[in-house]
Amino acid sequence: MPVVKLTVNGTRYEEEVPERLLLVDFLRERLALTGTHVGCTFEGVCGACTIHLDGEAVKSCLMLAVQADGHEITTIEGLAGDTLTPLQAAFREHHSLQCGFCTPGILMNMSDFLRENPDPSEDEIRRGLVGNLCRCTGYVHIVRAVKDAARRMRGEA
Ligand code: FES
Ligand code: FES
Structure with missing residues (x-):
């Protein structure tokens, strides 16, 4: 299985992942970051799975986890610090x-x-x-x- 190295909400991860694992599933199931939602059975229409990839909003159901290799991700859990934005x-x-x-x-x-x-x-x-x-x-x-x-x-x- 390929290994992905990425940063999520400031933490570095190095994980073996199946080639076909979606990024949204990696975030939710592997990292337990369940604030990223799935609302449209991975069709890219609802936007509930939106995250930041290198600072830009992307739909994480339209990406594979392996495509996030080397990138920096922020999820809703990482959006705010001690206070609300x-x-x-x-x-x-x-x-x-x-x-x-x-x-x-x-x-x-x-x-x-x-x-x-x-x-x-x-x-x-x-x-x-x-x-x-x-x-x-x-x-x-x-x-x-x-x-x-x-x-x-x-x-x-
Ligand atoms: S789950 Fe609906 S756009 Fe990603
Ligand atoms: S879908 Fe319920 S608040 Fe937007």
């Missing part, structure tokens, strides 16, 4: 989740989105969310939180 805080304050199943993927996607789009319009946020399905919220509160987080991250009151 501005995006997480905004989600909490704006009641931007109900069941929460989609939330880790949305937070990973939108934190990358805000890094590249520090002052997004509502339209841009909605386009940025196109790869994340939420069955509960209707998106209004999610969009509101992303807009508010952008404002906070720009240092505006």
Whole structure:
């Protein structure tokens, strides 16, 4: 079996993995990082499995674990330190989740989105969310939180 060497949430791993093991399964089953969800039977449509690969949001159900060899991964467990990120805080304050199943993927996607789009319009946020399905919220509160987080991250009151 091939050996993958990678960093996940700041910890180095060196693991033997089957060639066909999906990255999402490696994270959930091997590393017990179950905050990365699976919502669409590995079709790449729901976004619940979104993580950061070298800082960029990717869907971990569309990658093999061996493709992460040599890369740095952040999962939802590694997103915050001792305090919530501005995006997480905004989600909490704006009641931007109900069941929460989609939330880790949305937070990973939108934190990358805000890094590249520090002052997004509502339209841009909605386009940025196109790869994340939420069955509960209707998106209004999610969009509101992303807009508010952008404002906070720009240092505006
Ligand atoms: S589980 Fe990866 S996009 Fe749905
Ligand atoms: S909060 Fe339930 S799917 Fe999004």
